[in-house]
Each structure stands twice: as C-alpha cells, then as structure tokens.
Amino acid sequence: MNEKNSLLAYAQALLDLAKENPDVVALEAGRGDATMSRLFREAFPERYFDMGSAEANMASTAAGLALAGKMPFIHSYAVLSTGRAYDQLRQAVGLGKLKVRICGAATGFSNYGEGAMYQSVEDISLMRAIPGMTVLSPADANEAAAAVRAMEKIEGPAYIRLCGNPTDVITDENRPFVVGMPYVMKEGSDIVVFATGIMVARALEAARALEGEISVRVVNVPSLKPVNRAAMIEAAKGCVGVVSAEEGNLVGGLNTIVTVMLSEECKPVGFIGLHDRFGTSAGSYEELLEYYHLTANDIADKVREIYGKAKK
Numbered sequence: 001m002n003e004k005n006s007l008l009a010y011a012q013a014l015l016d017l018a019k020e021n022p023d024v025v026a027l028e029a030g031r032g033d034a035t036m037s038r039l040f041r042e043a044f045p046e047r048y049f050d051m052g053s054a055e056a057n058m059a060s061t062a063a064g065l066a067l068a069g070k071m072p073f074i075h076s077y078a079v080l081s082t083g084r085a086y087d088q089l090r091q092a093v094g095l096g097k098l099k100v101r102i103c104g105a106a107t108g109f110s111n112y113g114e115g116a117m118y119q120s121v122e123d124i125s126l127m128r129a130i131p132g133m134t135v136l137s138p139a140d141a142n143e144a145a146a147a148v149r150a151m152e153k154i155e156g157p158a159y160i161r162l163c164g165n166p167t168d169v170i171t172d173e174n175r176p177f178v179v180g181m182p183y184v185m186k187e188g189s190d191i192v193v194f195a196t197g198i199m200v201a202r203a204l205e206a207a208r209a210l211e212g213e214i215s216v217r218v219v220n221v222p223s224l225k226p227v228n229r230a231a232m233i234e235a236a237k238g239c240v241g242v243v244s245a246e247e248g249n250l251v252g253g254l255n256t257i258v259t260v261m262l263s264e265e266c267k268p269v270g271f272i273g274l275h276d277r278f279g280t281s282a283g284s285y286e287e288l289l290e291y292y293h294l295t296a297n298d299i300a301d302k303v304r305e306i307y308g309k310a311k312k
Contacts, residue, residue, distance in 0.1 A: 027049045056084060056088050102127070105164055107248075124253045135225040139201065241268045245273070245294075
C-alpha cells in the first residue's frame with residue numbers, strides 16, 4: 001500500500017493556502033525540521049516567526065496576530081503545542097474565540113525513540129476540553145491536506161494532530177474534509193469500528209482479516225470535535241456491537257465520544273487505546289503499537305470479544 005507523510009502533506013497544503021491568502025502566517029517553536037514548517041519559512045520568510053523553544057510565548061504571539069487580522073498556524077511537537085502552551089491556549093485563544101490554528105506534530109507514539117516526555121497521548125482530551133476548540137485527527141496524508149482547507153473556514157480556534165511517520169494512504173484525495181462528519185470506509189453488518197488517525201488503517205486491516213467470520217463496518221472519525229451525533233448513530237445502525245480505536249489515552253478521547261453519543265443504543269462497546277498510561281522508548285514505531293496493543297490483530301480480537309457478548 002502507498003505510504004505518505006501526513007506532516008509533509010499538511011505543510012504543502014499550508015503553503016498552497018498561504019499563496020492564496022496573504023493573512024496566513026506560521027509560527028514555530030524551534031522544531032521546523034520535525035514539524036515541516038521550514039517549508040513555510042523557505043517560501044515566506046517575512047510571514048514566518050521562529051519563537052525558539054517557547055510554546056507559551058508562541059501561543060500568546062499567535063493570539064496577538066489573530067487580533068490584528070492574521071490567521072496564524074502554530075507548530076511544535078503535540079505534547080508541547082498543547083501541554084506547554086495550555087494556559088495561553090485556554091486564556092487567550094480559547095476565551096478570545098480567536099482563529100488560531102494549532103498543529104500538534106508527532107502525535108501518539110510516532111516519536112517512538114524519545115520516550116514518554118515527547119509522546120503525546122493526552123492531547124485529544126486536552127484540546128477537546130477547551131470550549132469552542134475544533135479538534136481534527138486525519139487518517140492519512142490526503143485527509144491532512146484536505147483538513148488544512150477546512151481549517152481556513154473554521155470560526156474560532158482549531159487543533160490538528162498529525163503523525164510524524166509515513167502512513168498508509170487510505171482515503172480519496174478528492175474527498176473534501178467536512179468538519180464534524182464521520183464516514184464509512186468499509187461496509188459491514190455485525191460490528192462497527194469507529195477509528196481515528198492512524199488507527200483507521202489498522203481497523204480496515206482487522207476488518208479484512210475477519211472477513212468470513214465477522215462482518216465489520218469501519219467508520220473514520222477525522223473530526224473529534226465537533227462530532228455529528230446523528231451521523232454517529234446512523235453509522236452504527238444495524239450492528240450488534242461497537243468498538244472504538246485510537247492512538248491515545250482513553251480518558252476524554254474517541255471512546256468517550258462513542259460512549260456518550262451511543263448511550264441510548266444499548267450496544268456492547270469495546271475500546272482500543274491507552275488505559276491511563278504514558279508512553280516509553282522503543283526501537284521502532286510498530287514495536288510500541290504492539291506493546292500497547294494498538295495493532296490490527298488487537299482490533300480483531302476486540303471485535304471478536306464484543307461480537308461474542310452481543311450474541312449471548
């Protein structure tokens with residue numbers, strides 16, 4: 001399967017947007033090579049601000065630029081762009097309802113060699129908790145590029161989480177990114193798997209492995225806030241059980257969305273994600289996904305478990 005880097009696709013889409021919209025500016029926290037914001041610097045040096053390792057200052061500066069009529073996109077590792085700058089994102093950007101766009105690079109375990117300090121597993125819950133914050137989690141490079149276009153139109157602040165490693169391309173590059181809407185990637189009639197980010201590809205792999213045993217519907221949830229409740233209910237219609245899959249902490253993540261929105265449907269639900277844990281160092285990305293049970297096999301096992309419960 002074709003692989004592409006979502007961060008690179010995001011950076012190239014941001015360049016295209018900046019060519020059309022002179023108000024678009026980029027801010028960086030000293031990690032332009034890792035976040036790919038260096039491409040913006042090379043094309044528009046007068047509209048690029050490297051703040052050094054000072055994410056809080058970067059967020060405050062972005063708020064000021066937004067008040068001056070600019071559309072700032074700020075960049076750092078996800079654990080820093082959301083965690084280190086949280087106070088400024090809440091107090092200045094969130095309360096001000098400002099059109100600041102936050103890019104969280106190297107989400108989940110994609111910073112596999114850096115250990116827990118740089119592996120962001122709680123960014124979804126942090127950003128979803130800020131009133132008015134839109135939270136996007138594209139499944140691949142195509143969706144990351146489409147999300148940039150969507151972010152231009154969003155009123156108020158928005159956060160996008162992006163994997164730092166090449167991932168399978170599984171979506172149509174011509175499909176527009178509709179904020180709030182989940183959509184079916186594969187039809188099925190027994191169990192529905194709601195997945196976000198890199199876990200969508202793994203859910204599809206699990207569904208293929210279960211063909212002939214259990215019919216699995218796979219639903220991509222690239223928008224984690226807002227989420228259209230009616231669309232989520234419709235996506236689960238006819239299935240006897242539900243599984244959610246995400247590369248992050250289960251507290252406040254996709255599983256919370258699924259549980260709340262399907263609370264009246266009375267279906268057995270299972271979760272794939274981190275159970276109140278930090279990350280750790282490893283020799284490869286895949287090694288960590290296996291260690292934390294975030295593989296296609298783990299999704300398949302969870303589907304079997306939930307299907308068994310539903311049939312009792």
